[in-house]
Amino acid sequence: MRAVLVANPKGGAGKTTLATNLSGYFANQKRSVTLCDLDRQQSALRWMAFRDPAMAPVSGFFAGNQMVANLPRESDWVVMDAPAGFQGFKLSDYLRVVDKVVVPLVPSVFDMAATEDFLNSIRHEMRGRKGVVGIVAMRVDPRTKAAGMLEEFLKHFDIPIITYLRNTQNYVNVAAGGLSVFDPPRGRHRRDLEQWEPLLDWLGN
Ligand SMILES: Nc1ncnc2c1ncn2[C@@H]1O[C@H](COP(=O)(O)OP(=O)(O)OP(=O)(O)O)[C@@H](O)[C@H]1O
Ligand SMILES: [Mg+2]
Structure with a gap:
């Protein structure tokens, strides 16, 4: 099992968008994937409920109140969709068991300010583990x-930008059908798929 935590305390940064699309990618690669929804709003599980059973399967579970002891170790990949405001001891608990942390960040002054303490704390907690965030x-x-x-903002944290995802309704449209940009018909999302490649490489898939 390899586990990826998608987290940023700022609401609307794109956590669920990244987590659902990443799950769709692994599923289409014929990997067993569990989408672990840590958010009481359960957006990721709602996405799964919309998903056409003919598409590559993604399993899911709600882990809103759980600590990490119950991870589905039989899965090839576990993708965790953190809620807004995810920090403190719960964040620390998850950081200990994940292989990678992906932080979606919108380049607005509001989003950057809201993410600053979070980046400082994960940098501190992950010291000694290179290439994880x-x-x-x-x-x-x-x-x-x-x-x-x-x-410029990220220079202070020594955390790399892995890729840039453009602003496109494609993400809104696929989400509405429980799909990802990796589900067919993929041709429609060619430009987006190219933008995902550095992230998929970085995850070591
Ligand atoms: N690259 C993008 N282009 C266009 N719209 C996007 C993009 N990424 C995300 N969105 C849209 O932005 C909104 C917020 O994204 P999302 O729900 O993934 O954020 P979140 O971090 O999970 O939010 P929350 O903190 O509430 O859980 C959604 O409507 C989503 O469809
Ligand atoms: Mg979300």
């Missing part, structure tokens, strides 16, 4: 001023 710049074109601002 990565940022996914959300809803941004890497050639823009906003992207430059994000890069």
